[in-house]
Amino acid sequence: MPVSYQTKQIDEVVVYHQLSKHHFNRYAASLGYLDWATQPDSFRRYAGAKKIPLRKIESDEFLDMDYESVFHAKTVRHDKGDLNIDLISRLFFDSLSLSAWKSSGKSRWALRVNPSSGNLHPTESYLLSGPMDSISDEAFIAHYSSDEHILELRSEFDVSLWHKLRKGFPVEVFFIGLSSIYWREAWKYGERTFRYCHHDVGHAIGAISLAASSLGWQTTLIETLSREELSILFGLVDSRGPEGEYPDCLIALTPQANSVNQTEIAKDTIDQFQLLSWHGKANQLSPSHVSWPNLEKIATVTAKPNNEPILFENLLRGEEKTTEAYTNRSVSFRKIVRQRRxxxxxxxxxxxxxxxxxxxxxxxxxxxxxxxxxxxxxxxxxxxxxxxxxxxxxxxxxxxxxxxxxxxxxxxxxxxxxxxxxxxxxxxxxxxxxxxxxxxxxxxxxxxxxxxxxxxxxxxxxxxxxxxxxxxxxxxxxxxxxxxxxxxxxxxxxxxxxxxxxxxxxxxxxxxxxxxxxxxxxxxxxxxxxxxxxxxxxxxxxxxxxx
The missing domain is CATH 3.40.109.10 (NADH Oxidase)
Known part of the structure; x- marks a missing residue:
């Protein structure tokens, strides 16, 4: 990519960053009040997509997983870490699911394991996997719906394409994709929205990583795909307009017992996803919207381009971490993540x-x-x-x-x-x-x-x-x-x-x-x-x- 073009894009990022700052004499632009008539639906649903119920995890299940152990390498012993619907159920339950309800007067709203700015939750998640009992006999991509703790089956494809896609990874691998619907935050926060949405992506990445570790799995961010390629992979090519859904990242999940040096998936398979049949129509979140041109511009400017070099600096990856706690704590990981407020x-x-x-x-x-x-x-x-x-x-x-x-x-x-x-x-x-x-x-x-x-x-x-x-x-x-x-x-x-x-x-x-x-x-x-x-x-x- 020409240096002059890169410089122009960086300059545009700086313009947005300065524009979205709060100052003593003015705040970053927002609507200035909450238009309750247009409050976005907190939950994305795909009408017409097949619903796959995930296992309902009881509040007193799996409380013996030690909180401290999930931060360290290969210290987790698990008896149900095989790749199946039970593992998927537990992973989403401890990372992105609902955790409680709040009510005030006639209003009632949900809290989730992963926090969000203003509890508005712009982050959506997708599961990409090979065939799995009780979900699909074929490889598939599904949307996770936290309000019902279900998967919505968006598309199924031949296992041969799956093998090409995951080439180089351990046999046991699956992927979680994250995306952002900026409108959910822009409804309240206006031009500062981009910042808050990506805080939420970081929270979700952290929640998924630690939940995976509690099950004996590890997470790797795949940084070799462009936003355009992620759109194809997630089935979001046609997600445009004021409620457009922007793909953010793809995370590979593999057992901790496996060494993972693979940081990319086979890019030559991505185009084949454009030929798939996609099921379900995304629900409309609001009856009307307010446009924020600077938000749309920064979203475009920061799109990861094609052919960007592989980014991998974390030289400590895979090394055993030996640490000594400063305080003695014996607490349950499940209890901590579920009670977080x-x-x-x-x-x-x-x-x-x-x-x-x-x-x-x-x-x-x-x-x-x-x-x-x-x-x-x-x-x-x-x-x-x-x-x-x-x-x-x-x-x-x-x-x-x-x-x-x-x-x-x-x-x-x-x-x-x-x-x-x-x-x-x-x-x-x-x-x-x-x-x-x-x-x-x-x-x-x-x-x-x-x-x-x-x-x-x-x-x-x-x-x-x-x-x-x-x-x-x-x-x-x-x-x-x-x-x-x-x-x-x-x-x-x-x-x-x-x-x-x-x-x-x-x-x-x-x-x-x-x-x-x-x-x-x-x-x-x-x-x-x-x-x-x-x-x-x-x-x-x-x-x-x-x-």
Whole structure:
């Protein structure tokens, strides 16, 4: 691809990124109110497609799977890890299914295992597999419908095409595809929608990776297909218009016992999917829509092109991770993922121990945890700028966790020169955490997070500072959404770690961008940008939860 064209696309990404920032004197453009008459349907359905019921998992089943073990290599022992409908049922149940219902007055809405900005859930998922008992005698692609915990059979094809498609992978392999319906978020959030949708993709990737690990399987992101090719593979070529569904990624799932060096599927088979018969008509989500041209433009600009070189930097892939927990926890993975909720308010008084804090941060490090980080084939781009409020034996202030030590010199260079960069007392040697500023930072955290009390009233909050400019220049405009995927994946781990610690977390998408970068951290350029914020602490009870 010509360099001049790549530069133009990157420039357009920067234009959107700047346009979608919140500022003290203005927010990014949105409708400004909630038009309840056009609220999108939360669930995609394909009328006319054959429905395949998945197994209904009881709440007390499989509670013996240890939460800690799912993060590490080949530590999971499972007795039902064979590729069949039972495994598929459990995988989706612990990653993308409904987890509870909320009600307020006459309104009632569902919560899911995977979190979403505003609980609007723009992410859809598809299962691509060879023949499987109780689903299909042929190879198939099916849509997962979370409201009924079913598969909707979109197309079936000859097993010979399946063998060509999966050539090079272990015999036991299947794929999950993820896509985004931007309208679901744009209805509320307008031009900032693109950011939130790709946070959600990252959350979904993390949820799938950890659920797969609990079953003895591993996940690999297939980064060799263009968006056009994914559209063909998912049967979304004709999904256009205001409710258009944009394919995001394809994930290969294989048993942990197998070494996987394969990172691509046979591209010469993709065109044959255009000849398949596709079943079911997608439901209409809203009776009318509001157009957001800048959202449509960034979606087009960031489409992964054909013939892009294979991206694979994760040199730690496949190595055994040997770690020592800072705290002793014995909790059920299934219980943690099913009880995960987003806190709606913090109590402003709960504190956690220094050891618990370090344990949470340790789980965000790829070199300490095989899953879910090995799913992403690039080295970490995301670091954590942490506002500490209530952590025992740690002074309140601004701290910084470096998730890729190769960025250390650059970070110190672009951030404020008066930062301390000192190792906190008692911090484990292998945890690259630094104390930058000692102060009461509650007001700053609240102000930066769009004046939300929740950012100041937890144990700590944070911003995910991401290598921005160099990442775009190295890979191209198509890498922009992947920066949000990494943020969402880290966020998924933070959600679960909060639950395992006995507290709660919430992702924060609304924050004042440049006041965080420029005014608080001292970053004057686009070298690093904060793309996602988070808060963790003692949550006030949400009485709207039904079950």
């Amino acid at each position: 987003s806190a709606v308010a913090m109590d402003g008084k709960t504190s956690i121990s220094q050891e618990q804090f370090y344990q949470i941060l340790k789980k965000t490090l790829p070199e300490e945890n095989r899953y879910p980080y090995e799913t992403l084939p690039w080295l970490p781009k995301v670091h954590l700028a942490i506002f500490i409020h209530r952590v025992e034996n740690l002074e309140p202030g601004l701290y910084f966790l470096i998730r890729n030590v190769e960025h250390t010199d650059c970070l110190k260079k672009v951030m404020r020169s008066d930062f301390l960069w000192e190792k906190p007392a008692g911090c484990p040697e292998k945890l690259p955490l630094f104390k930058l500023l000692i102060a009461d930072v509650r007001d700053a955290a609240k102000q930066i997070s769009c004046l939300q009390d929740i950012a100041a009233e937890g144990c700590f909050s944070l911003g995910m500072l991401t290598q921005f400019q160099e990442s775009l220049q190295k890979y191209g405009a198509w890498f922009y959404p992947r920066l949000y995927w990494e943020c969402g994946l880290v966020g998924q781990v933070l959600y679960l770690e909060a639950e395992a610690t006995g507290i709660r977390a919430t992702g924060i998408g609304c924050f004042f961008d440049d006041p965080m970068h420029r005014d608080f951290l001292g970053i004057k350029d686009l070298s690093y940008q904060s793309l996602y914020h988070f808060t963790i602490g003692g949550a006030l009870e949400d009485t709207r939860i039904e079950s």
